[in-house]
Amino acid sequence: MTISSNTALTVATALSFLRDELTSLQAYTPHPGGAVVQSVQIEIDRVETNESPYDLPPALKQELAQIWVDEIESNRYPDGGHDRLKGLIATYASESAGSGVSIQPSQISVGNGSDELLRSILIATCVGGAGSILVAAPTFSMYGILAQTLGVPVVSVNRSSLNFEVDLVAAQKAITDTQNPPVRVVFMVHPNSPTGNALTTAELEWMRGLPSDILVVIDEAYFEFSQHTVVAELVQHPNWVVLRTFSKAFRLAAHRVGYAVGHPQLIATLEQVRLPYNLPSISLAAAELVLKHHVSLLSAIAETMSERDRLSIVLTAIPALQVWRSDANFIYVRIQGVPNPDLSMSELVIKLKSLGTSIRHTGGGLRISIGSPAENQRTGARITQLLK
Numbered sequence: 001m002t003i004s005s006n007t008a009l010t011v012a013t014a015l016s017f018l019r020d021e022l023t024s025l026q027a028y029t030p031h032p033g034g035a036v037v038q039s040v041q042i043e044i045d046r047v048e049t050n051e052s053p054y055d056l057p058p059a060l061k062q063e064l065a066q067i068w069v070d071e072i073e074s075n076r077y078p079d080g081g082h083d084r085l086k087g088l089i090a091t092y093a094s095e096s097a098g099s100g101v102s103i104q105p106s107q108i109s110v111g112n113g114s115d116e117l118l119r120s121i122l123i124a125t126c127v128g129g130a131g132s133i134l135v136a137a138p139t140f141s142m143y144g145i146l147a148q149t150l151g152v153p154v155v156s157v158n159r160s161s162l163n164f165e166v167d168l169v170a171a172q173k174a175i176t177d178t179q180n181p182p183v184r185v186v187f188m189v190h191p192n193s194p195t196g197n198a199l200t201t202a203e204l205e206w207m208r209g210l211p212s213d214i215l216v217v218i219d220e221a222y223f224e225f226s227q228h229t230v231v232a233e234l235v236q237h238p239n240w241v242v243l244r245t246f247s248k249a250f251r252l253a254a255h256r257v258g259y260a261v262g263h264p265q266l267i268a269t270l271e272q273v274r275l276p277y278n279l280p281s282i283s284l285a286a287a288e289l290v291l292k293h294h295v296s297l298l299s300a301i302a303e304t305m306s307e308r309d310r311l312s313i314v315l316t317a318i319p320a321l322q323v324w325r326s327d328a329n330f331i332y333v334r335i336q337g338v339p340n341p342d343l344s345m346s347e348l349v350i351k352l353k354s355l356g357t358s359i360r361h362t363g364g365g366l367r368i369s370i371g372s373p374a375e376n377q378r379t380g381a382r383i384t385q386l387l388k
């Protein structure tokens with residue numbers, strides 16, 4: 001018997017063992033850049049996922065390949081303790097936080113992307129009816145998506161439409177009002193995605209005043225661009241944890257490595273709930289390699305920052321766009337002065353893609369990653385052309 005697609009559909013709707021809440025879940029959409037290149041047959045500038053536009057230098061790729069040949073035994077499990085990598089991360093995290101800060105390897109947990117750490121955090125704090133989470137929209141969608149997959153309630157408050165600061169009055173009220181289960185984790189992003197704003201003095205003060213039974217996650221995925229970090233303050237706040245990633249400035253999105261820095265007891269729990277061999281040996285080796293070469297790799301950031309400022313000027317000259325200041329390697333804009341901005345932005349994204357530039361429409365606006373100088377030049381010119 002052949003199974004027609006219709007039959008398969010009928011079977012799918014009959015899978016009543018699946019949790020109801022997952023059937024309505026909107027999954028994260030991975031970036032479609034690769035697929036588009038083939039179907040449209042033009043080269044696409046992928047300025048939509050905030051990766052570095054630059055691959056590792058050939059010499060480093062060669063070195064990594066050699067490690068794979070000489071040192072990695074394919075038949076053996078990877079180092080499940082990540083000891084060497086944790087040592088290097090502890091040194092880097094200490095340096096990044098300024099003089100006098102000493103982060104220990106016992107304060108580091110390494111994940112398969114910081115996405116895995118987000119999930120471990122939710123498992124450690126909220127599952128089974130133990131807690132709700134608080135997010136401020138628009139923000140990184142994975143907090144809410146992962147919470148929903150685990151049956152954790154998501155409480156959302158707004159941000160200012162002027163500068164995207166969290167509505168702290170609403171956030172405080174949400175914490176007071178949310179019971180059964182109470183808010184156990186607050187997600188703050190420094191700087192926020194998609195809006196690009198770093199935490200303000202008022203937000204930091206509010207976080208410092210949160211009670212010790214609420215965990216504050218400070219997602220510093222864009223730290224290398226913003227140079228703003230709260231790592232130096234961790235010692236005073238056992239209920240804070242900082243997340244970082246190798247997917248952005250460190251050029252390792254393909255390898256899926258992120259890390260958490262926090263109180264040793266929280267870290268020990270994150271280690272307990274993660275999968276035993278969560279990172280392939282080659283990814284561990286890649287992360288160790290980029291940390292050893294971090295000074296030269298991160299020197300490309302200066303170009304990204306000046307390119308951001310240049311593209312920002314080009315976009316600001318377009319009257320139809322509202323453009324915000326960014327502390328990261330992307331720019332957030334909205335179309336203004338039209339009856340239906342979201343529709344106009346959807347149309348712009350489609351037209352831009354047909355010209356060869358892929359950007360992201362999210363959180364009621366457009367997020368444009370900084371690419372190579374040539375890509376940024378085309379991005380600016382194409383958006384100008386389409387909106388003039």
Ligand SMILES: *Cc1c(COP(=O)(O)O)cnc(C)c1O
Pocket residue numbers: 050112113114115116140189192193219221244245246247248253256257258
């Ligand atoms: C890109 C990004 C991450 C990184 O996720 P990985 O799983 O480490 O690739 C985390 N948080 C935010 C806000 C991001 O934009």
